[in-house]
Amino acid sequence: MAESPYFWMFLHVAGFSVWSSLWPRQFLKRFFEPKIGYKTYRIFYNAGTIFLFGASLLYLFQHSPETTRLWYWRDQAWFKPLMYTIESVGIFFMWGTAQLGISFWGFKNPPPDGNLQVRGYYKITRHPLYWSVFCLLFGHMLVLGSGLAVFYFLTMELYNVLGVILFENPSLSRQYGAAFDDYKRTVSTIPFLSILRGKVKLTKEDFPPKIFVGAGLFITFIVLIHRPVIVFLVYYLPHLGRVTPWLREWIKMGN
Numbered sequence: 399m400a401e402s403p404y405f406w407m408f409l410h411v412a413g414f415s416v417w418s419s420l421w422p423r424q425f426l427k428r429f430f431e432p433k434i435g436y437k438t439y440r441i442f443y444n445a446g447t448i449f450l451f452g453a454s455l456l457y458l459f460q461h462s463p464e465t466t467r468l469w470y471w472r473d474q475a476w477f478k479p480l481m482y483t484i485e486s487v488g489i490f491f492m493w494g495t496a497q498l499g500i501s502f503w504g505f506k507n508p509p510p511d512g513n514l515q516v517r518g519y520y521k522i523t524r525h526p527l528y529w530s531v532f533c534l535l536f537g538h539m540l541v542l543g544s545g546l547a548v549f550y551f552l553t554m555e556l557y558n559v560l561g562v563i564l565f566e567n568p569s570l571s572r573q574y575g576a577a578f579d580d581y582k583r584t585v586s587t588i589p590f591l592s593i594l595r596g597k598v599k600l601t602k603e604d605f606p607p608k609i610f611v612g613a614g615l616f617i618t619f620i621v622l623i624h625r626p627v628i629v630f631l632v633y634y635l636p637h638l639g640r641v642t643p644w645l646r647e648w649i650k651m652g653n
Contacts (some may be wrong), residue, residue, distance in 0.1 A: 399456055402600045403457075403461040403462075403464050403465055403546050404545075404546065405463070406457065406461070407454070407457060407458065407461070407549060407550055408549075408553065410450070410454035410457055410596060411454060411462065411550070411553045411554055411557065411598075413450055414450040414451055414557075415520075415553075415557045415561075416445070417446050417447060417450055418447050418519075418557075418561070419561060419565055421439075421442075421446070422443070422565075422569075424457070424569075427439065436501075436504070436507050436508065437505065437506070437507065438504070438506045439504070440501075440502075440503070440504030440505070441504035442504075443504075444503055446506055451486055454550070454554075455538070456541065456555040458538065458546060458547060459542070460546055460552050462544035462546045462548060463544070464546070465544045465545040465546040465549075466545040467543055467545075468543050468545060468548065470543055471540065472541065477540075479541055480540075481537055481540065481541065483538075484533050484536060484537040485533070485537055486575075487533050487535075488529075488530045488531075488532075488533025488534050488537065489530070489588075490530075491519065491523075491526040491527065491530035491533070492526075492527065492530035493519075494518065494519030494520070494526030494530075495526075495527060496528060497515060497517070497518050497519060497520070498515065514570070514574045514577050514578060514581060516581055516585070517603075517604050518604040518605060519635040520585065521592070521593070521598045521599075521604060522587050522589050522590055522593065522600075522602055523586065523587055523588065523589040523590075524581070524582065524584070524586070524587050525562060525587055528558050528562065529559065529589060530550075531554075532555065532558070533554065535543040535550070535551045535554055536551060538550075544639065564585075567582070584597050584598060584600060599629045615633065622650060642649060
């Protein structure tokens with residue numbers, strides 16, 4: 399059991415889930431923030447979240463060939479356009495964090511008013527960042543096509559769904575009260591559904607041109623660095639994992 403990639407992947411997901419769910423809790427924030435400050439606390443939380451998420455992805459790429467290959471679509475003509483579309487949609491939703499400002503990343507104290515986000519991307523869906531993560535995980539599952547990739551996708555998405563239901567929604571309801579309840583009734587979790595139903599309407603004020611320009615540049619940047627970063631981590635630093643023929647095949651794909 400302890401040698402199973404599924405077991406170790408479960409530990410990766412569990413570690414990420416506990417970290418991501420624990421530090422935003424109010425009892426920890428009330429204890430630590432007065433001592434170390436909002437910015438230090440937020441940077442510490444974000445850095446740990448990114449590290450654990452990256453470690454789980456790295457483990458996925460290293461150990462997928464040890465599990466059953468369920469499909470192989472990478473030599474199909476339609477596959478690359480599909481993957482670029484999924485990546486672009488994911489980065490589009492990730493750019494929704496720009497509305498939260500640099501205080502979201504801990505580089506600035508939050509504004510004193512701290513109003514509920516209801517404009518821009520948050521008119522499209524209540525959870526743009528979660529949809530970004532969904533696209534990222536779904537795309538990697540399609541690329542890898544392994545049993546471990548399916549397991550990783552399902553467990554991470556199960557955590558995201560339960561996290562929203564058990565933690566995020568109750569926390570927002572306590573913080574914003576009737577304003578959040580009205581927002582939840584108006585805007586659907588499913589992207590664009592509330593717009594199609596006519597419950598909300600996007601305006602040019604929701605998406606200034608600079609956001610679209612920034613999103614386009616960011617998409618291009620991520621597409622360009624995605625493969626080199628993985629190559630560097632799993633190929634040029636082999637002590638972090640084994641370089642298998644399967645992994646070399648993935649690295650060379652599209653070159």
